[in-house]
Amino acid sequence: xxxxxxxxxxxxxxxxxxxxxxxxxxxxxxxxxxxxxxxxxxxxxxxxxxxxxxxxxxxxxxxxxxxxxxxxxxxxxxxxxxxxxxxxxxxxxxxxxxxxxxxxxxxxxxxxxxxxxxxxxxxxxxxxxxxxxxxxxxxxxxxxxxxxxxxxxxxxxxxxxxxxxxxxxxxxxxxxxxxxxxxxxxxxxxxxxxxxxxxxxxxxxxxxxxxxxxxxxxxxxxxxxxxxxxxxxxxxxxxxxxxxxxxxxxxxxxxxx
Amino acid sequence: xxxxxxxxxxxxxxxxxxxxxxxxxxxxxxxxxxxxxxxxxxxxxxxxxxxxxxxxxxxxxxxxxxxxxxxxxxxxxxxxxxxxxxxxxxxxxxxxxxxxxxxxxxxxxxxxxxxxxxxxxxxxxxxxxxxxxxxxxxxxxxxxxxxxxxxxxxxxxxxxxxxxxxxxxxxxxxxxxxxxxxxxxxxxxxxxxxxxxxxxxxxxxxxxxxxxxxxxxxxxxxxxxxxxxxxxxxxxxxxxxxxxxxxxxxxxxxxxxxxxxxxxxxxxxxxxxxxxxxxxxxxxxxxxxxxxxxxxxxxxxxxxxxxxxxxxxxxxxxxxxxxxxxxxxxxxxxxxxxxxxxxxxxxxxxxxxxxxxxxxxxxxxxxxxxxxxxxxxxxxxxxxxxxxxxxxxxxxxxxxxxxxxxxxxxxxxxxxxxxxxxxxxxxxxxxxxxxxxxxxxxxxxxxxxxxxxxxxxxxxxxxxxxxxxxxx
Numbered sequence: 001x002x003x004x005x006x007x008x009x010x011x012x013x014x015x016x017x018x019x020x021x022x023x024x025x026x027x028x029x030x031x032x033x034x035x036x037x038x039x040x041x042x043x044x045x046x047x048x049x050x051x052x053x054x055x056x057x058x059x060x061x062x063x064x065x066x067x068x069x070x071x072x073x074x075x076x077x078x079x080x081x082x083x084x085x086x087x088x089x090x091x092x093x094x095x096x097x098x099x100x101x102x103x104x105x106x107x108x109x110x111x112x113x114x115x116x117x118x119x120x121x122x123x124x125x126x127x128x129x130x131x132x133x134x135x136x137x138x139x140x141x142x143x144x145x146x147x148x149x150x151x152x153x154x155x156x157x158x159x160x161x162x163x164x165x166x167x168x169x170x171x172x173x174x175x176x177x178x179x180x181x182x183x184x185x186x187x188x189x190x191x192x193x194x195x196x197x198x199x200x201x202x203x204x205x206x207x208x209x210x211x212x213x214x215x216x217x218x219x220x221x222x223x224x225x226x227x228x229x230x231x232x233x234x235x236x237x238x239x240x241x242x243x244x245x246x247x248x249x250x251x252x253x254x255x256x257x
Numbered sequence: 258x259x260x261x262x263x264x265x266x267x268x269x270x271x272x273x274x275x276x277x278x279x280x281x282x283x284x285x286x287x288x289x290x291x292x293x294x295x296x297x298x299x300x301x302x303x304x305x306x307x308x309x310x311x312x313x314x315x316x317x318x319x320x321x322x323x324x325x326x327x328x329x330x331x332x333x334x335x336x337x338x339x340x341x342x343x344x345x346x347x348x349x350x351x352x353x354x355x356x357x358x359x360x361x362x363x364x365x366x367x368x369x370x371x372x373x374x375x376x377x378x379x380x381x382x383x384x385x386x387x388x389x390x391x392x393x394x395x396x397x398x399x400x401x402x403x404x405x406x407x408x409x410x411x412x413x414x415x416x417x418x419x420x421x422x423x424x425x426x427x428x429x430x431x432x433x434x435x436x437x438x439x440x441x442x443x444x445x446x447x448x449x450x451x452x453x454x455x456x457x458x459x460x461x462x463x464x465x466x467x468x469x470x471x472x473x474x475x476x477x478x479x480x481x482x483x484x485x486x487x488x489x490x491x492x493x494x495x496x497x498x499x500x501x502x503x504x505x506x507x508x509x510x511x512x513x514x515x516x517x518x519x520x521x522x523x524x525x526x527x528x529x530x531x532x533x534x535x536x537x538x539x540x541x542x543x544x545x546x547x548x549x550x551x552x553x554x555x556x557x558x559x560x561x562x563x564x565x566x567x568x569x570x571x572x573x574x575x576x577x578x579x580x581x582x583x584x585x586x587x588x589x590x591x592x593x594x595x596x597x598x599x600x601x602x603x604x605x606x607x608x609x610x611x612x613x614x615x616x617x618x619x620x621x622x623x624x625x626x627x628x629x630x631x632x633x634x635x636x637x638x639x640x641x642x643x644x645x646x647x648x649x650x651x652x653x654x655x656x657x658x659x660x661x662x663x664x665x666x667x668x669x670x671x672x673x674x675x676x677x678x679x680x681x682x683x684x685x686x687x688x689x690x691x692x693x694x695x696x697x698x699x700x701x702x703x704x705x706x707x708x709x710x711x712x713x714x715x716x717x718x719x720x721x722x723x724x725x726x727x728x729x
Contacts, residue, residue, distance in 0.1 A: 009718050011678070014719055015718075016714065017714075019714075022718065042668040048664065050641065051657070052618075052641075052645045053658070056664070056665040057665075059665055059669055140624075143627070144624065170625075171623075172621045172623035172625065174581065177621075185267075188274075188707030189585040190581050191707070193280075219709050223709045
């Protein structure tokens with residue numbers, strides 16, 4: 001039987017960080033999965049939901065459920081967006097006719113590292129990345145999905161990768177969606193504290209399971225003209241050695257675009 | 258136009274979050290707390306089981322609040338104590354003030370109590386011409402500075418000892434020769450000792466009200482609590498109705514868990530149980546014993562099934578300590594009695610959603626608070642519910658509402674979404690190409706004030722996917 005997953009690409013990844021999704025597809029294919037991308041997907045509704053506009057978020061959630069309800073497994077390169085589907089959809093759609101579909105979909109939707117380690121039972125994806133990397137535990141992945149060790153297991157199995165632990169690795173980067181704009185001063189102060197912790201490791205790269213944290217950190221580090229660079233987990237896992245140089249360049253290119 | 262609480266919060270947050278000195282002081286304080294807290298947790302065999310147990314105890318208490326409070330009242334009254342049910346701050350303050358006036362009280366000593374801060378009891382008594390001494394060392398310091406507590410457990414954690422020495426020199430009318438903590442404490446102790454023996458009334462809070470035993474339970478570290486509750490001839494307890502717990506044996510888990518979460522101690526230096534005035538056979542203790550049970554919005558919260566568990570809070574301060582927002586803006590910025598995550602959840606209920614909704618938005622929703630709460634309050638999800646309540650109450654900006662409506666319409670149509678994304682990237686590339694990043698023409702200028710611009714790829718993922726599929 002052919003193994004197949006449906007790819008859920010968060011809107012900001014689709015629009016701003018397409019490499020993240022491209023690399024996710026690469027990794028999934030390399031371990032033997034067929035990937036389909038339902039093109040009618042848009043946004044899961046989290047920005048409206050988190051800002052308190054549940055009535056505006058609900059139709060988006062219903063649209064999402066309609067698009068994905070027939071998928072066996074949904075994989076997403078973001079712990080935050082999976083949290084929206086898994087933790088919040090059942091509440092948000094409690095009185096919707098799609099409630100039951102939402103609940104089953106919630107149990108079939110996985111963050112990438114979670115899918116690889118817990119569902120596909122793979123920790124060695126055949127990646128080579130001869131660089132020093134520090135890991136930031138993204139809040140939603142860590143505290144909503146309880147993914148503490150899964151991403152680290154994957155990183156430990158990457159050839160040549162040197163993992164450096166940062167202090168307060170589980171402290172928020174300060175992004176928080178609309179929080180980053182509504183309370184820009186606080187968000188940026190938190191981002192700078194995080195950037196200090198990242199920089200103190202001396203690592204070449206900082207990675208995470210949420211590209212939104214990395215987008216924020218990239219902005220903060222970019223403003224400071226500081227090393228290291230940000231790289232999403234799948235973009236590390238997508239390196240098979242032959243393309244290592246180009247990918248490292250790609251990451252820095254993203255930063256300066 | 259006067260400044261709203263939200264505007265003041267934004268202004269103060271901007272100042273504090275850029276104040277690196279403040280950040281360093283708080284970082285150091287929190288680091289020592291973190292170490293003690295971790296060590297303290299390791300002393301408890303199964304921390305998660307302890308949290309679970311505390312949650313169950315508090316849930317039982319809150320779900321049967323009426324029964325347990327009446328049981329508590331009955332026991333206190335039987336021992337000759339008085340229980341007053343105060344619906345709001347005003348009733349509570351009036352009761353204490355009238356009592357003090359009737360008994361000719363000129364001096365009051367207080368031990369630490371956040372509820373008295375909440376109802377502004379100190380200022381109410383001072384206005385009636387009564388001298389009020391805060392006797393907790395931290396509270397004594399912030400009282401001299403004429404400011405509220407910075408933190409619910411450690412009120413003066415934002416100050417360096419040098420600042421405290423200068424403050425004492427200015428306010429206590431005596432020469433301060435050192436900023437050594439032990440010396441400063443000795444100075445305060447000498448001043449306060451006189452207050453303890455001249456006061457006719459002592460006011461304390463209560464960490465717990467034990468229903469079956471009919472006693473109040475207080476956890477303290479400095480000994481001032483015992484002096485406040487035993488030396489003056491009148492002892493008044495001011496506390497919230499949610500502090501009741503069913504059984505004396507519940508303290509076996511609640512006391513150590515509170516101490517561990519609050520300061521990392523196994524148990525606080527003093528654990529005091531008081532159930533009434535001095536009995537004929539007893540050598541000391543007050544002649545009169547009053548308990549003021551403050552509602553002040555709590556029963557309204559009790560009626561809210563979704564957020565009722567907020568009343569489980571035992572005021573340990575753990576959520577403040579771990580909160581990255583608190584660590585960057587500090588306690589005073591919140592402009593509320595209760596700062597930090599619990600304050601952001603609770604304040605809209607106590608003081609109004611319209612005026613205090615901004616606090617529920619001032620969070621990245623990281624959930625660190627929830628992960629440490631010893632009674633397992635789902636704090637960050639309650640922030641989300643407050644946000645929803647704010648929009649439903651029409652308390653948010655209509656421009657924001659319109660924006661989200663338009664956004665929703667786009668999200669329901671994949672082609673509009675794709676076109677919108679493409680146009681946005683295109684427009685931003687033009688703006689940035691003209692060197693106008695951060696200018697008034699840059700819709701991302703708030704982002705760009707503190708961060709470099711987001712990447713703007715020429716193609717979205719879906720465009721690439723479609724192209725690849727067409728090529729194969």
